[in-house]
Amino acid sequence: xxxxxxxxxxxxxxxxxxxxxxxxxxxxxxxxxxxxxxxxxxxxxxxxxxxxxxxxxxxxxxxxxxxxxxxxxxxxxxxxxxxxxxxxxxxxxxxxxxxxxxxxxxxxxxxxxxxxxxxxxxxxxxxxxxxxxxxxxxxxxxxxxxxxxxxxxxxxxxxxxxxxxxxxxxxxxxxxxxxxxxxxxxxxxxxxxxxxxxxxxxxxxxxxxxxxxxxxxxxxxxxxxxxxxxxxxxxxxxxxxxxxxxxxxxxxxxxxxxxxxxxxxxxxxxxxxxxxxxxxxxxxxxxxxxxxxxxxxxxxxxxx
Amino acid sequence: xxxxxxxxxxxxxxxxxxxxxxxxxxxxxxxxxxxxxxxxxxxxxxxxxxxxxxxxxxxxxxxxxxxxxxxxxxxxxxxxxxxxxxxxxxxxxxxxxxxxxxxxxxxxxxxxxxxxxxxxxxxxxxxxxxxxxxxxxxxxxxxxxxxxxxxxxxxxxxxxxxxxxxxxxxxxxxxxxxxxxxxxxxxxxxxxxxxxxxxxxxxxxxxxxxxxxxxxxxxxxxxxxxxxxxxxxxxxxxxxxxxxxxxx
Numbered sequence: 001x002x003x004x005x006x007x008x009x010x011x012x013x014x015x016x017x018x019x020x021x022x023x024x025x026x027x028x029x030x031x032x033x034x035x036x037x038x039x040x041x042x043x044x045x046x047x048x049x050x051x052x053x054x055x056x057x058x059x060x061x062x063x064x065x066x067x068x069x070x071x072x073x074x075x076x077x078x079x080x081x082x083x084x085x086x087x088x089x090x091x092x093x094x095x096x097x098x099x100x101x102x103x104x105x106x107x108x109x110x111x112x113x114x115x116x117x118x119x120x121x122x123x124x125x126x127x128x129x130x131x132x133x134x135x136x137x138x139x140x141x142x143x144x145x146x147x148x149x150x151x152x153x154x155x156x157x158x159x160x161x162x163x164x165x166x167x168x169x170x171x172x173x174x175x176x177x178x179x180x181x182x183x184x185x186x187x188x189x190x191x192x193x194x195x196x197x198x199x200x201x202x203x204x205x206x207x208x209x210x211x212x213x214x215x216x217x218x219x220x221x222x223x224x225x226x227x228x229x230x231x232x233x234x235x236x237x238x239x240x241x242x243x244x245x246x247x248x249x250x251x252x253x254x255x256x257x258x259x260x261x262x263x264x265x266x267x268x269x270x271x272x273x274x275x276x277x278x279x280x281x282x283x284x285x286x287x288x289x290x291x292x293x294x295x296x297x298x299x300x301x302x303x304x
Numbered sequence: 305x306x307x308x309x310x311x312x313x314x315x316x317x318x319x320x321x322x323x324x325x326x327x328x329x330x331x332x333x334x335x336x337x338x339x340x341x342x343x344x345x346x347x348x349x350x351x352x353x354x355x356x357x358x359x360x361x362x363x364x365x366x367x368x369x370x371x372x373x374x375x376x377x378x379x380x381x382x383x384x385x386x387x388x389x390x391x392x393x394x395x396x397x398x399x400x401x402x403x404x405x406x407x408x409x410x411x412x413x414x415x416x417x418x419x420x421x422x423x424x425x426x427x428x429x430x431x432x433x434x435x436x437x438x439x440x441x442x443x444x445x446x447x448x449x450x451x452x453x454x455x456x457x458x459x460x461x462x463x464x465x466x467x468x469x470x471x472x473x474x475x476x477x478x479x480x481x482x483x484x485x486x487x488x489x490x491x492x493x494x495x496x497x498x499x500x501x502x503x504x505x506x507x508x509x510x511x512x513x514x515x516x517x518x519x520x521x522x523x524x525x526x527x528x529x530x531x532x533x534x535x536x537x538x539x540x541x542x543x544x545x546x547x548x549x550x551x552x
Contacts, residue, residue, distance in 0.1 A: 231534075253541070
């Protein structure tokens, strides 16, 4: 069943979009991430123009994260104060990111920039995740679990503007969370992702937040930053396709429930290792596209 | 007034005086509107008509149909290898080329018309003026011609003109799903003895209708409102999904 996408100005099989939404939703439910990092490359692969894929990917991430945020909020797993600090950084970062995106579009380098961002960010994050989880599995096999320190004091704790984050049981400077929020916001505007897969490790390892509030707080940041990206992309680039978004969401929310049910049966380390491998695989395939000899040396596009 | 003058002129010519009212060429379209709705997957329009004399190589009469879309500035980029990575390098911008162009003829125009006529009437892809700014060079033009034909937005003799009874002709112009909206012009030409002896212009609009039209309209005219609506709809869809699929 073909459906015409009014902003992308092309028709795509609606069942294909529902299927992609379901698959990505299933994986995101399984791993507890938004799945934007998978969705945007897949959309580009099936021929959606990069600007539309990025903008609609952000819009889809917003919808996919809302239900998760509601659930986490009810359980009291959201540190709203930490979330707000991250969000301030995130809004500034995403606003700048959309400007950067518009500039890249004028220069004709959107595809390259999106691909490089994906390869570098996903490659790094994937490698870190695989290394960390393999270590954890190995450690568990050897000794049956060693208690580690909650968090260590580093130079980060010497910074000024200290604030008490009660839910996170932290008393730290607002500078590191602001910077983390800014960085993720920038990346989410250029890559069309929510950034959960980067935000979660950053909160655990950089800020030292307890795992119980990490997912909820990252969803808080993701929902508002992706809303900001959607608004700015619609306003300045004009590339959000609501028909595309809603079709992906329809498949996605169903898939996420099945994924989440299956996720509870897997162990934490194994899940993280699998997610790390998946992230690495996406990075490698996008990297391969950058270095292999292209089928056609020329591309055409509208001149704006 | 013009028709009256033409009739008077024809009366003055003894050879044509017998049938002054019969036009040499008459043509029309199956529709003057192509609608892009939510289920649009491309469309086609039939151009049909009749000539006064028989069409064919024996009589030397040929029919040419040319369809023009609105101008669409297009940029052609060439990938270059920088440090092992393929990146977009030099680019040529073609500011004044039609977004859609299709030509169909009973015989290819290079057989029936001299080069000057083909160029001035812009018949055939080789006769389109492809002026570029930025990078020059024949490779960019070749790539433009090649890629535009691949996605179906430029067509050269892609569909035949069928002739029935020697004088009735019809041709189908196919629009791909990526067709732009706007005003399209279709020229029907009668060619005889290396000259264009009659021509008729027909007009066609391609427009979005229904929800596809209103979405594109709001997104373009009121992007801020559209952005807010996108946010609310996505949030609503996510929330609805979690309600429907919640495990009790």
